[in-house]
Amino acid sequence: MSKSSQRSPFGWSNRGGNTVTVIEAPIARSYRRRATIAFWVTLGVVGLLAGTVASHYLHPIVGALLGVVLGALLGAVVFALIVAWPVLRVFWHWLPEIVLGLVAVYGWNMVMQSTPLWGSLLVVALVVGLPAAIGPVRRRVMAWAWCLVVRHRLRLCFAAFIATNRHGSLPLILPAKPTPAGERVWVWLRPGLSLRDLEQDGQVQKLAVACWANEVRVMRASRKYAALIRIDITRREPLAHKVVSPLPDYVPTDIPANAPTSPGMPSVGLDLPDVPDESVTTTADTPRPRKPRNTHTTTESPNGFDPSDYA
Amino acid sequence: MDATSPLGIQTSNPAESVPVASVLSIFDPVFLGIDEFGQAVYLPMIYRNILIGGEPGAGKSSLLNTIVGHAALCPDVRLCLLDGKQVELGLWEDACDVFVGPDIDHAIRTLRRVQIVMDNRYSFLKARRRRKIGPNDLFGQILVACDEIAYFSATAGDEKTQKLFAALLRDIVARGRAVGIIVAAATQRPSSDIIPTSLRDIFAWRFAGRCTTDVSSDIVLGHGWAARGFSSNTIDPNNQGAGLLIAEGGIPALVKAAYMTDDDIIRVADYAAWTRRRTAGLGTSTERPAAKVAA
Structure with a gap:
């Protein structure tokens, strides 16, 4: 088999030379190794199967040879695909x-x-x-454009600073969709990475920086699969405006105006002089002095933590 | 004076017509507001209870009003409203079955009544070899909404009545769910000196409006959420109605509760009062004033 130092159509090279390094050498080597294994496995499996089937119709030796040829052909295709995969993947992205x-x-x-x-x-x-x-159309188009941008930015983050496995396989970035606050991207984590890795201190902040966003939240997207996570990228503040309750819409317009009202109350005792200054008796209605919880918390611990709250 | 209803049906004087109650049901999730991603948040309230906390002006009562408003438009839900402050839930007084102002004895009597209803319902279910009620059941649901629990559990009355109140409320929260008794309670800071932790910890859904400290936020949401980055201390004080909600999924979500103006509440409450008095679906008209008088 060819050595990793040989030249190839995709420009991997250990010598530097004139070739342009499209894919870094260790990754290229790893893919070449995988491609070699895939070639031999394909050759073996396809050769055996094709040989067995061909022997049924031809002379066994001719059939076996045909099987080997077919296996080698298919193996070569698989080899080429796997070797070229890092480049094909870029096209796909x-x-x-x-x-x-x-x-x-x-x-x-x-x-x-x-x-x-x-x-x-x-x-x-x-x-x-x-x-x-047209405003709404422009915003919609921009939202979708951001979805494209965000998927590239997330891929960059995963490759650049989020710990991953030895093979360097990145999480699969599934479709993104615009939300009123920003974007929502689904991601399928590969072995070697978990939600906890993304929740680590500072990771989501780094994601937010990389995505040119205000805030990023990461959470599970599926109760069934731990690998499926959801990344919510917040750019705008949709909670700033008042949310109007839809309940009044359930009320028909033709209800009678004679709505029942409670008996009126005379406007007496609404100001301090109207209420006499009487001695407070310890009846059931007297407000009980509360426990001095504020002083308690401040004396117990300066940061406001009061263990008795959790008791 | 003929009028045409929105459905195009000719009716005579609307005051004389039989009102059609809204099609809402407490089995439908309550529209709560929107989450931080702009998606609508619906909260299933049947078989659940909610505890609402947050500093004064955090939007607790607004959220409570949304829940009560939904229940008021459900023709098969009875309303027991307890409000030490009177005005937060007071607009629903004519639409509700029992309205308790700053009167702890009345509050205890009401909770006792609810407790007896609960016991009777369980006996009924047991006799029918069933474990919980369903939609369109023989009897409707009861919403017990309590604004400012602290008033009843720590301020009014003496220690004995306060304890009794807390014990009754805890029993209703603990056992009421399967027979359709829903509790929605709001208080500013549900720490152990205000309401017993045994009561606080059995509320399934939690909503923490803005709190002044991480610890206060943790008291509402449950221990440890502030450490995981979910503290309602970070909410903008001017953004009333925004808060962290723990509901389905179990992870706090930043939501903004829907808001109803006083005019909206009065409109909905009047309609609810009108339909509730006229429809015989749930209790007859003779029963309702009787319930009010007894209250």
Whole structure:
């Protein structure tokens, strides 16, 4: 098998040289090792199966050879896929952007071919300008754009500073959706990482910094799977405004105005001079002097912790 | 004077017509407000109890009013309101079955009545070989809403009556859930000198409005949440109604409780009073004034 120091189409190299390092050497080596194992396993399994089936129709030796050839072919495909996976993965991660870019380029081309320049510019102005001019549409588009951004930022965080396993496999970043406060991203953790790692001191703050957000909260998203977590990224403060209760909507408009009211109360005793200064008797209605809890807590401990509260 | 109802049905004088109670049920989750991600928060109250804490002006009564308002629009829920401050729940006085002002003896009598109802219901269920009530059952549910428990459990009356009040309330919280008796209680700081910990710790749902210290927040939510980053001390004092809610899921969530203006409350309360007096679904009209007089 080839050594890791050899050149390859994807540019891994231990010598530096002229090649551009697309994937770091240890990762490339690890993938090559995996690809080699996958090649031999595929060769073995497919070769055996194909050989057995082919021997049924052909001469056993020819069948076995055919099986080996098929196995080697399929193994080579698997090998290539696994070796190329780090690069393919990057394409996969940027797929929405790539698709959008292609749509923009080909769309512009098509528009230019079918209309004169001013027509094309008009179409572009309409397609870009209309959503930008209409507030709700613009906010929706921006929210979705943030979802794309956040998934990249989270991937960067996981790769950069969140402890992970020896293989360096990153958590799977599942879809993101906009919320009124920001974004919500679901993540499937790989072996070697747990929610506790993300809850460690300072981790969510680092996530918030990396996501250009105000606050990040991490919580479980599934009662069944500990691996499925939810990351809530807060950019705006949706709780600042008053929340109106929907209960009055249940009241029909045509209720009678003669609503029952309690008997009125004379406006007597509403000010201090109206209440006589009498001696307080120790009847049942006398307010009992409360325990001096405030002084108690302050004398017991300066930070306000009172163990008796938990007693 | 003919009028057309929203459903398009011709009715005569609305005052003469039979009111149609709203379609809400206490088995529906109560709309509480929105969470910090802007999603609506619904709180299932059936078979549950809630303890609401927080400093004065944190929005406790607003939340309590939302819960009482939902229950008032449920035609099969009876309301027992205890409010030492009178005005927080006082707007519902005509819609409720029992309204207790700053009168601890009345409060104890009311809780005793609820306790007897609870015992009778359990005997009934046992006789029917059942373990809990369901929707559209033979009898409705009872909401016991208590604003400022501290008034009854630590301020009014003597120590004996306060203890009796706390014991009765604890019994209702502890045993009431399966027979549809729901307790929603609010107090500023439910520390052990205000309400017994044995009462405090059996509330399933917790709502902590803004508290002045992490310890106060922990007293409402339960020990250890402040250390895990959930302290209602961090809430902006100007953001009334915001607080940490422990409900389904068991992890505090920052929510903002919905707000009803006084006009809204009066409108809903009047409608509830009107439908409750006119409909014979739950108790007859002769029973209701009797209950009020007895109260």
